[in-house]
Amino acid sequence: MARVDECTYETIREKLPSPLRGLADLAYNYWWSWNRRATKLWEKIDPEHWAEYKNPVKLLLDTPHHRFRELLRDDDFMNLYELVMEQFEDYMNPDSTWFSTNYPNWDKPIVYLCMEYGISKSLPIYSGGLGILAGDHVKTASDLGLPFIAVGLLYKHGYFRQEIDENGNQIEVFPEYRPEEMPIKPVLDRNGERLLIEVPIEDRTVYARAFEVQVGRVRIYLLDTDVPENSPDDRKICDYLYNAEMDKRIKQEILLGIGGMRLLKALGIEPGIVHLNEGHPAFANLQRIAWLMDEGLTFTEALSVVRGTTVFTTHTPVPAGHDRFPIEEVRKRLAKFLKDRGELLELGREGEQFNMTLLAIRTSSYVNAVSKLHAEVSRRMWQDIWPGVPLDEIPIEPITNGVHTMTWVHNEMRKLFDRYIGKVWREHTNLEGIWYAVERIPDEELWEAHLEAKRQFIELLRRKAMERNERLGTDDPIPAIDENALIIGFARRFATYKRAVLLLTDLDRLRKLLND
Structure with a gap:
């Protein structure tokens, strides 16, 4: 196995006080990106820097020595640091895994x-x-x-x-x-x-x-x-x-x-x-x-x-x-x-x-295709590769896309799931019957968690609008957004194949959505 150059890594380690040198290992492993406590740890070092870059290596390189000395005297930070490093160590050195x-x-x-x-x-x-x-x-x-x-x-x-x-x-x-x-x-x-x-x-x-x-x-x-x-x-x-x-x-x-x-x-x-x-x-x-x-x-x-x-x-x-x-x-x-x-x-x-x-x-x-419908479409697209094979026997199978749970479940929803399902969902999302427990979540608590996530999103939109004004040197008014309004957005690209016009194909249904 080839070696990995540790030049910048060593620079960071040498810069860190001895009790905080575990931050260097943590910075170079993206495990932190789906661990809420770990991201909170980076945020505590420099909230503004973290908000802008979300990059722990750049954060540690840019943080002055005196800030690390301050953190050593911060009991809340040190307690969180020790907890995160213990979790990181346990994750990286498990007794067994699902695969093993x-x-x-x-x-x-x-x-x-x-x-x-x-x-x-x-x-x-x-x-x-x-x-x-x-x-x-x-x-x-x-x-x-x-x-x-x-x-x-x-x-x-x-x-x-x-x-x-x-x-x-x-x-x-x-x-x-x-x-x-x-x-x-x-x-x-x-x-x-x-x-x-x-x-x-x-x-x-x-x-x-x-x-x-x-x-x-x-x-x-x-x-x-x-x-x-x-x-x-x-x-x-x-x-x-x-x-x-x-x-x-x-x-x-x-x-x-x-x-x-x-x-x-x-x-x-x-x-x-x-x-x-x-x-x-x-x-x-x-x-x-x-x-x-x-x-x-x-x-x-x-x-x-x-x-x-x-x-x-x-x-x-x-x-x-x-x-x-x-x-x-x-x-x-x-x-x-x-x-x-x-x-x-x-x-x-x-x-x-x-x-x-x-x-x-x-x-x-x-x-494999990425959904049942996509498999059907793909079989029609590529049927010429298997001449004479019936369409439903063409060997393109559906495996429906999923997500990495701990990356994408909002923190407000995590709290609800922990309370009403138990923390077992974090490690075993596919346990049979586990998700029936969501029926125990009161409607008002579920709605409040949804609204809190939405408020954070609206605040993000406001910050982006303010940054745009600052970048362009304008003072365009930033409209207030009602948290109860339906917000429709497209991530990254408003591409034609995402078929936005489908929203307009059934006006009665759209009217019900907008007015409910």
């Missing part, structure tokens, strides 16, 4: 590849639903104790942040993020040098550095090509998530798939199962097939082995969710990789296009 109890003989990791991960605001490598789901997969895998390793890309500018200009138009802002200020660590080789992965693109080798992110008990490895060994153009491959340029997009997916598998090999990690989350990382299976062919297997034999150990999740029927590239453009960028293995390219062929979803389906033994 149910699968005691499993000895190989589950490798999960995705284009984006929504773990926290301080790791801005996500755009929307796919990333949030991937982040929740990682957190839940940690809770269950799965031997789970995730692979993705580190984007210098992430995905755009939206702001409103003085004319009321949406504008896109691309901040630049500094890895040394984020809760991530560079990966080093056995000699203590930064680990570089060689990825064949076009007629040359592109180099990628690696970073490690700790999310509870799970590791995410992120690749980035911004290293001196690359040309100026290649250094920009990971500048933006979902780069609109076809050239950069294909290279990103080669880096994620082929580069991701090469990173794992360099780390000595042999997957038991590979999970492709959407079609973007499907080039990983071309690398796996190529390695098996190098070992002497035929193309058919190698495909069979890879297919038998691959799971694929498709997420959307929307065309934007299925990358298609001119096949000659893919051939050009895989030239050094393919050499005389042209049959690999046929796995993604769709006429004169190369379809990443098609590649994933053809190289996986198990394909």
